[in-house]
Amino acid sequence: MTTPAESLQKVFKTLSDPTRIRILRLLEQEELIVGELMDILGMAQSRVSRHLAVLRETGLLADRRDGTFVAYHMILPEEGQWHDAWTLARESLASDPMSERDDTLLRRALAARKSSSGRNFFDSVGPEWDALRRVFGDDLLRARATTMLVQPGLRVADIGTGTGVLALELADLGLDVVGIDRSEAMLEAARQKWRALEQGKSGSVEFRVADAHDLPLESNSVDAAFAHMVLHSLEEPSRAVAEMARIVKPGGQVILVDFMLHDHVWMKQELGLLWLGFAPDTLTEWLDAAGLERPRITQHDPDSTRDLPASFVAVSRKPETSAS
Numbered sequence: 001m002t003t004p005a006e007s008l009q010k011v012f013k014t015l016s017d018p019t020r021i022r023i024l025r026l027l028e029q030e031e032l033i034v035g036e037l038m039d040i041l042g043m044a045q046s047r048v049s050r051h052l053a054v055l056r057e058t059g060l061l062a063d064r065r066d067g068t069f070v071a072y073h074m075i076l077p078e079e080g081q082w083h084d085a086w087t088l089a090r091e092s093l094a095s096d097p098m099s100e101r102d103d104t105l106l107r108r109a110l111a112a113r114k115s116s117s118g119r120n121f122f123d124s125v126g127p128e129w130d131a132l133r134r135v136f137g138d139d140l141l142r143a144r145a146t147t148m149l150v151q152p153g154l155r156v157a158d159i160g161t162g163t164g165v166l167a168l169e170l171a172d173l174g175l176d177v178v179g180i181d182r183s184e185a186m187l188e189a190a191r192q193k194w195r196a197l198e199q200g201k202s203g204s205v206e207f208r209v210a211d212a213h214d215l216p217l218e219s220n221s222v223d224a225a226f227a228h229m230v231l232h233s234l235e236e237p238s239r240a241v242a243e244m245a246r247i248v249k250p251g252g253q254v255i256l257v258d259f260m261l262h263d264h265v266w267m268k269q270e271l272g273l274l275w276l277g278f279a280p281d282t283l284t285e286w287l288d289a290a291g292l293e294r295p296r297i298t299q300h301d302p303d304s305t306r307d308l309p310a311s312f313v314a315v316s317r318k319p320e321t322s323a324s
Contacts, residue, residue, distance in 0.1 A: 027074040154223040160230030164190025171203035245290035262309030292316040
């Protein structure tokens with residue numbers, strides 16, 4: 001049984017970290033998701049997630065899931081050690097310059113949220129998704145994927161295009177891209193980017209709202225289909241792979257980029273990932289069932305400074321004789 005002295009020591013230890021105090025101040029005022037906390041605090045996601053894990057253990061946080069995101073808010077006991085200690089901490093930081101900075105950035109985040117009125121609350125974080133994906137070393141992964149297919153004039157599908165980063169890069173290489181995503185907020189951010197960059201691009205981009213499990217494209221209609229960091233957020237990734245295989249022409253390619261099977265549970269808790277990566281045998285099984293040739297799967301280890309799993313690029317071709 002925990003003694004009062006031990007409980008008090010836990011309170012002091014938790015509140016001894018400045019970042020945890022900043023997080024608690026923010027979550028006492030508003031319900032926020034990890035991406036918003038990253039923007040306000042100016043910290044990488046793995047660091048924010050570690051502090052949230054500590055605070056969850058104290059019972060000071062409650063969370064709510066909406067789609068693929070998890071929102072957090074603070075729950076302060078009405079009395080006792082936590083109540084007294086936090087009241088003292090809050091009052092002491094009322095005029096602290098860092099607190100004032102955090103409050104200013106919090107107001108900015110809330111204003112951006114309100115500008116997306118009429119959409120799902122969590123859908124409104126679409127424009128900030130780019131910052132979150134950079135945590136995954138996305139630039140390098142995209143480069144590895146695009147080297148698989150650079151011939152101008154090809155028509156390709158970018159499944160789960162999000163804010164259109166990969167789609168625009170493919171268009172810059174002279175490809176005609178169909179970007180598909182089920183989030184209208186993400187696609188609106190993508191359209192804004194495309195309108196700003198469209199001049200001078202040799203390729204083209206069109207964006208469509210649809211689900212990866214039921215693609216709005218005819219069979220054998222594209223030269224390649226990409227799923228870049230998408231499978232781990234889908235309810236039925238094998239079904240999405242089958243859909244990608246369906247829309248690809250005979251001789252065309254399906255290119256998958258995602259995480260290898262891993263045990264980074266914090267990614268499921270904080271990012272709402274439905275799958276903790278995929279094993280090569282599983283990928284091979286799905287691609288084979290979809291009628292594709294045995295894939296070439298290359299594994300890529302993360303930056304040693306980041307608490308991230310290894311990733312992969314899997315490339316599989318549709319047989320020339322395929323009649324599907």
